[in-house]
Amino acid sequence: MATFIRRTQLLRYGARIFRCQRCYTTDTPKITTHYTIHPRDKDPRWKGVDMERFEDEADVVIVGGGPAGLTAAIKLKQLANEQEKELRVCVVEKASEIGGHTLSGACLEPRALNELFPNWKEMDAPVTQEVTSDKFYLLTQSTRIPMPLLPGNPIQNHGNYLIRLGNFVRWLGEQAEALGVEIYPGCAASEVLYHEDGSVKGIATNDVGIAKDGSPKESFERGMELHAKVTMFGEGCHGHLSKTLFKQFNLRENCEAQTYGIGLKELWEVDPAMHQPGRVEHTAGWPFDRHTYGGSFLYHLGESEAPLVALGIVIGLDYTNPYLNPFQEFQRFKTHAGNIKLFQTGKRIAYGARALNEGGYQSIPKLTFPGGCLIGCSPGFLNVPKIKGIHNAMKSAMVASEAIYETITDENKTSATVGLDPVSYEDKIRASWTWAELKSVRNVRPSFHSWLGLYGGLAYTGAIHYILRGKEPFTLSHGAADHAKLKPAAECKPIEYPKPDNQVTFDLLSSVALTGTNHDHDEPPHLTLKDDSVPMARNFAIFDGPEQRFCPAGVYEYVEKEDGNGHRLQINAQNCIHCKTCDIKDPSQNINWVCPQGGEGPAYNGM
Numbered sequence: 001m002a003t004f005i006r007r008t009q010l011l012r013y014g015a016r017i018f019r020c021q022r023c024y025t026t027d028t029p030k031i032t033t034h035y036t037i038h039p040r041d042k043d044p045r046w047k048g049v050d051m052e053r054f055e056d057e058a059d060v061v062i063v064g065g066g067p068a069g070l071t072a073a074i075k076l077k078q079l080a081n082e083q084e085k086e087l088r089v090c091v092v093e094k095a096s097e098i099g100g101h102t103l104s105g106a107c108l109e110p111r112a113l114n115e116l117f118p119n120w121k122e123m124d125a126p127v128t129q130e131v132t133s134d135k136f137y138l139l140t141q142s143t144r145i146p147m148p149l150l151p152g153n154p155i156q157n158h159g160n161y162l163i164r165l166g167n168f169v170r171w172l173g174e175q176a177e178a179l180g181v182e183i184y185p186g187c188a189a190s191e192v193l194y195h196e197d198g199s200v201k202g203i204a205t206n207d208v209g210i211a212k213d214g215s216p217k218e219s220f221e222r223g224m225e226l227h228a229k230v231t232m233f234g235e236g237c238h239g240h241l242s243k244t245l246f247k248q249f250n251l252r253e254n255c256e257a258q259t260y261g262i263g264l265k266e267l268w269e270v271d272p273a274m275h276q277p278g279r280v281e282h283t284a285g286w287p288f289d290r291h292t293y294g295g296s297f298l299y300h301l302g303e304s305e306a307p308l309v310a311l312g313i314v315i316g317l318d319y320t321n322p323y324l325n326p327f328q329e330f331q332r333f334k335t336h337a338g339n340i341k342l343f344q345t346g347k348r349i350a351y352g353a354r355a356l357n358e359g360g361y362q363s364i365p366k367l368t369f370p371g372g373c374l375i376g377c378s379p380g381f382l383n384v385p386k387i388k389g390i391h392n393a394m395k396s397a398m399v400a401s402e403a404i405y406e407t408i409t410d411e412n413k414t415s416a417t418v419g420l421d422p423v424s425y426e427d428k429i430r431a432s433w434t435w436a437e438l439k440s441v442r443n444v445r446p447s448f449h450s451w452l453g454l455y456g457g458l459a460y461t462g463a464i465h466y467i468l469r470g471k472e473p474f475t476l477s478h479g480a481a482d483h484a485k486l487k488p489a490a491e492c493k494p495i496e497y498p499k500p501d502n503q504v505t506f507d508l509l510s511s512v513a514l515t516g517t518n519h520d521h522d523e524p525p526h527l528t529l530k531d532d533s534v535p536m537a538r539n540f541a542i543f544d545g546p547e548q549r550f551c552p553a554g555v556y557e558y559v560e561k562e563d564g565n566g567h568r569l570q571i572n573a574q575n576c577i578h579c580k581t582c583d584i585k586d587p588s589q590n591i592n593w594v595c596p597q598g599g600e601g602p603a604y605n606g607m
Helices: 002-016 067-082 111-116 165-178 242-248 326-333 340-344 390-409 424-430 433-440 454-468 508-513 534-543 581-585
Strands: 055-063 089-093 133-139 144-146 182-185 189-194 200-205 208-210 216-221 225-233 260-269 279-285 294-300 308-316 347-357 372-374 527-529 556-560 567-571 591-593
Touching (some): 067 089, 067 165, 067 390, 089 225, 111 390, 165 182, 225 390, 242 372, 260 326, 347 581, 372 390, 390 424, 390 433, 534 567, 581 591
Parallel strands (some): 055 225, 133 279, 225 372
Antiparallel strands (some): 189 200, 200 225, 279 294, 294 308, 527 591, 556 567
16 A cells, blocks of 8 residues: 555656646846755745655666666566565656657667567567668768778678667566566656765655746645665766766766767658668768768668658767857758758658767776666767667666666675665676677777878778777777867857758757657756856857757757847757757856756657
8 A cells, every 4th residue: 555655646746747837927137046056945935835855765766767777677677576576666757758758860789688588579579670781871062982881890780670769668668567667757856865874865856836936836846755775877878867976976087088979860751662671871971071070870760651761960079160050960961962862752750869978988987886876878888880879778777787686685795885886787797798899999989089080080990990800909088078179169160051941951940849848938947057157258258159059959049138238148948858968068067957847858759
């Protein structure tokens, strides 16, 4: 009965975010009104408000219902069920439904899935379209040059499957629930909780019912606390809680800073006569210059009756020109002579974007700490030259789950802290095929940093990596963090982008409309600024406001002041698609992405 009450309360909490809430206007000059910047204990409007939180306890709490989080939950329950042990595993997911925030290319290497469910083909998994042809091209502005895929080239896709990752994640959620995992969508983890000894105690879900000016509404309700012996963080790239753990436990002491990319994707229904199910195309080169790391993917899907194509580009966020606009580069890419015919008779049905880790082997942090661990893309297990991370995310989750299960069930083992530290995870992941894979390609991404840029990277991948198979006696560095590589606008040339034709290319706002994004208009913007004066004083003055270009959802705008005297920054938080690019690329590191109310953000359908 107690468990039923807990579940009911969690589900009710997730549902309350959809309440209708009153309109709000304010004359305050503040941009940021969030309590993480303006503490409520110093705000008289909060005096007397009940701040008590309901508490619940599990054996393991998992933050994030993506491939890593759900794989971890499944593996934990598999181990417990095999030994007939009780193990309460809870997954909290900020999207309103499992898979709602999931976006990837996606080409799945089934190695980890084979280990998790050897009979997955008999389990109606939405993994049906095997790769049938594999092409790689170097683009110039007018031509595309076929490039050979030598044996052992990491980008080869023989034996892989083209999937819609959101559908796959939903299927994983069904398998997890069938094993007894408790899954709570619409519950956003907003805070890491700690024991008095400093170990992680669990997480708290976010409060709801706060007005845009930061004051409590009549509908205010405190979030819940979920305590656990071990908390697993599988939030994806640049997780809002994981980034606090890096600082709290100094997890990056012995690794390089993470480097990132932004991936933008569209889903198209194309002419059946031009559809080739299973065909894979990747490109490098145009529309990027040789010093901008980037490429494209085009996958002819085959899991539905409609002839669907997944198209996208990935741009390294270490680019230097503040005038570069990833969304506009994506639109321009479709106009290439080798692409445009496919889309002129097609229909765009979906759009989305997400940041991704590109640091690989050099940037993997310490993975465990007292009370928890990092899995999947939170620490960064993407294989960049392979353009794949799902299999490594799943494998890291499986290995971590084995370590956690051993730690929890070992009755003879003592712990120095209340929160348990699954230390064997570090050894297990280093002994796994994931570690060997990432180590073998460790120099491919940083090889693009030479003065040759793109051509040096292609030469390295096609020659040195091919000959040595990743056994080089050296490891190249990624260099400075991405935000530090942006040059002042005065040193760069503005980029002119063509206007959209609304047939092949589109404007930003009509694209964002396809994401199904929704946020309460009357809540504090979750794109917070540490200092409200910095955008105009530094970002606009020196870099010409790059936020308004690197954001793929039109969240940041520099608009003319009402009195015509200069500009001001306007944050359209309702547009945010939770890609985290702003938190990463802001040259002043003044933007801090915090979690909005659970259930908000994009509503991707099989992206």
